Amino acid sequence: MSAENSSSGSESTPSRTPPSFQDLVRDAMRQHKHEKESEAHQIFRNAAGHKPKGVIPQTVNPDEETVPGIEHPGSTGVIYCSDRAMANGFNYANSHEWANLGQGAPEVGPIPNAPSRPDSIPMPVDSLEYAPTTGVKELREAVAHLYNDTYRKDKASKYTYENVCIVPGGRAGLSRVAAVIGDVYTSYQIPDYTAYDQVLSAFKRLVPVPTALDIKSKYKLDIEQTKKDIRTQGLAVILASNPRNPTGQVIKGHDLKELVSLGREGTTTILDEFYSWYIYPEHESGYGKSISAAKYVEDVNQDSTVIIDGLTKNWRLPGWRVCWVVGPKNLITALSQSGSFLDGGANHPMQLAAIPLLDPARVALEKVALQRHFKAKRDHVLARLHDLGLDVDLPPSSTFYIWLNLAQLPEPLNNGLVFFEELLKFKTIVIPGIFFDINPAHRRNLFNSPCHHFVRLSFGPPIEDLDRGLDAIGLVLKKAKRNGSANFGHGYV
Numbered sequence: 005m006s007a008e009n010s011s012s013g014s015e016s017t018p019s020r021t022p023p024s025f026q027d028l029v030r031d032a033m034r035q036h037k038h039e040k041e042s043e044a045h046q047i048f049r050n051a052a053g054h055k056p057k058g059v060i061p062q063t064v065n066p067d068e069e070t071v072p073g074i075e076h077p078g079s080t081g082v083i084y085c086s087d088r089a090m091a092n093g094f095n096y097a098n099s100h101e102w103a104n105l106g107q108g109a110p111e112v113g114p115i116p117n118a119p120s121r122p123d124s125i126p127m128p129v130d131s132l133e134y135a136p137t138t139g140v141k142e143l144r145e146a147v148a149h150l151y152n153d154t155y156r157k158d159k160a161s162k163y164t165y166e167n168v169c170i171v172p173g174g175r176a177g178l179s180r181v182a183a184v185i186g187d188v189y190t191s192y193q194i195p196d197y198t199a200y201d202q203v204l205s206a207f208k209r210l211v212p213v214p215t216a217l218d219i220k221s222k223y224k225l226d227i228e229q230t231k232k233d234i235r236t237q238g239l240a241v242i243l244a245s246n247p248r249n250p251t252g253q254v255i256k257g258h259d260l261k262e263l264v265s266l267g268r269e270g271t272t273t274i275l276d277e278f279y280s281w282y283i284y285p286e287h288e289s290g291y292g293k294s295i296s297a298a299k300y301v302e303d304v305n306q307d308s309t310v311i312i313d314g315l316t317k318n319w320r321l322p323g324w325r326v327c328w329v330v331g332p333k334n335l336i337t338a339l340s341q342s343g344s345f346l347d348g349g350a351n352h353p354m355q356l357a358a359i360p361l362l363d364p365a366r367v368a369l370e371k372v373a374l375q376r377h378f379k380a381k382r383d384h385v386l387a388r389l390h391d392l393g394l395d396v397d398l399p400p401s402s403t404f405y406i407w408l409n410l411a412q413l414p415e416p417l418n419n420g421l422v423f424f425e426e427l428l429k430f431k432t433i434v435i436p437g438i439f440f441d442i443n444p445a446h447r448r449n450l451f452n453s454p455c456h457h458f459v460r461l462s463f464g465p466p467i468e469d470l471d472r473g474l475d476a477i478g479l480v481l482k483k484a485k486r487n488g489s490a491n492f493g494h495g496y497v
C-alpha cells in the first residue's frame with residue numbers, strides 16, 4: 005500500500021460534493037487556536053510523560069496500574085517522533101524506505117576525501133576490565149593534545165589529561181555535569197537541543213532560567229543582556245549548544261570571547277560543541293577551521309569554561325558512545341564522582357580504539373572532507389526548498405539542521421506538529437519545532453510556543469534520503485494545493 009493510500013480515505017472525496025457535517029466540523033477545526041482542538045497535539049499529550057505538569061501519575065496505558073513512586077520523565081522530542089513513525093509503519097528493517105530527516109545523526113559511511121572508516125575494534129584482555137570513570141588516560145591525553153594543537157598553540161596554559169573526562173556519550177556528559185550543579189540559577193536559551201529539557205528537569209537542585217532567542221536578532225545570544233542578567237538575577241551557570249541545534253547559528257569571534265570571559269568573572273559557561281566542525285565557510289580559505297571556546301580560555305584551571313564534545317557528530321560515530329568533557333581540574337574530579345553513580349564510564353575497548361582517531365593530522369583531513377560534503381548537501385536542500393516555495397528565514401551557517409518556518413502555509417499545515425504527522429503518511433520524519441522549546445515545567449499551551457510554526461530538518465543523512473524527504477514535502481504541498489487544507493490535521497494512527 006502506498007503512503008498516499010495509507011492516509012485517511014476522506015482525501016479522495018470530490019470537492020464538488022456538498023460539505024458533510026464532519027467537513028464543517030473539520031473546517032471549524034482549522035481555525036483552532038488551542039492544542040486541545042488539535043488531534044496531532046492530543047496524540048502528543050497522551051504519550052506518557054507529556055501531559056501538562058500536575059496531571060500525574062502518567063502511564064503508557066491509562067488502564068494500567070501505576071507503578072508506585074514512578075513518574076514518566078517524558079521522552080526527548082526525537083524519540084517521540086521515532087515512536088510516532090513506528091506507529092505509522094517505520095521500523096529498522098524498512099528504514100531505507102523512509103526519509104529520516106528527524107534524527108540528528110550524520111551519515112556514517114565513507115564520504116569523498118575523508119580517511120577510511122574504522123571497521124574493526126581490537127579487544128586486548130585488559131580492555132575487558134572496567135575503565136576508570138574519568139576514562140582511559142591515553143585517550144584523555146589525546147583529547148587534551150587535540151585541543152592544545154587546534155586552539156591553544158599560542159597560549160601558555162595548556163590542557164592536560166586532568167582537564168578531560170571521558171563520558172559514554174554527549175547526553176551522559178550533560179547529565180554528569182548537571183548532576184554536579186548546585187542549588188543555583190542555570191540559564192539556557194530557547195530554542196536549543198531537546199535533551200536539555202529533560203536533563204534540566206531531572207536534576208532538581210539547579211533552577212532552570214529560560215531566555216527566548218528571537219528570529220529578529222537572528223537567534224543571537226545577547227551577551228550584554230546576559231551580563232545584566234548575571235548581575236540582576238544572579239545566574240551562576242549558562243548552558244548553550246554552540247554551534248546551536250536547531251537554528252544552525254554559531255557564536256564566534258568577539259562574542260565567543262566575551263562569553264568565555266564570563267568564566268573569569270564567576271559564571272560557569274557550559275558550551276556543548278558537538279557541531280564544532282560543521283562550519284560552512286564562504287571562501288575556500290575557510291575550509292578546515294572549527295570553532296571552540298577553548299581558543300579563548302586563558303587559564304585552563306581558573307576559567308570556569310566547560311566544553312562538551314565527542315565522536316558522535318564530528319567524527320560521525322554516534323554508535324561508539326565515546327565523548328568528553330573538558331574543563332578545570334576541579335570540575336573533572338566532580339564529574340568522576342557523578343559518573344561513579346550515573347553511568348560507570350565509557351566502553352573500554354571503544355576508548356582505546358578512539359585514540360588514533362584524535363591524531364591532529366587525521367582530524368584535519370576529516371574536517372575538510374566533512375565541511376565540503378555537508379556544505380554541498382546544505383546548498384542542495386536549500387535550493388530544493390526554494391523550488392518548493394519554502395525559503396528558509398535564516399539559512400544555517402553551521403550544524404546539519406535547517407530551522408524551517410512554516411508560518412506562510414495554510415492552517416493547520418503551518419504548525420510543526422501537524423506538518424510532521426502529514427509527512428509520516430509519506431514515510432518522512434522531521435522534528436516539530438515545539439520540541440526545541442525547552443520548557444521544563446511543560447505548562448503552557450503548545451500553540452503559544454515560539455517554535456509552534458517550525459520544524460527542524462536534518463541534512464545529516466545521505467543525499468538520496470534527503471531527496472526522498474524533499475519529494476515527500478513536495479507531495480504534501482501539492483495535496484494542499486489540490487484539495488485545500490480540510491484534509492489535514494486529522495485521521496492519524
Ligand SMILES: Cc1ncc(COP(=O)(O)O)c(C=O)c1O
Binds near residue numbers: 175197278325
Ligand atoms: C547539541 C547536542 N549535544 C549533544 C548531543 C548528544 O550526543 P550523544 O548522542 O552523544 O548523546 C546532541 C545530539 O543530537 C546534540 O545535538
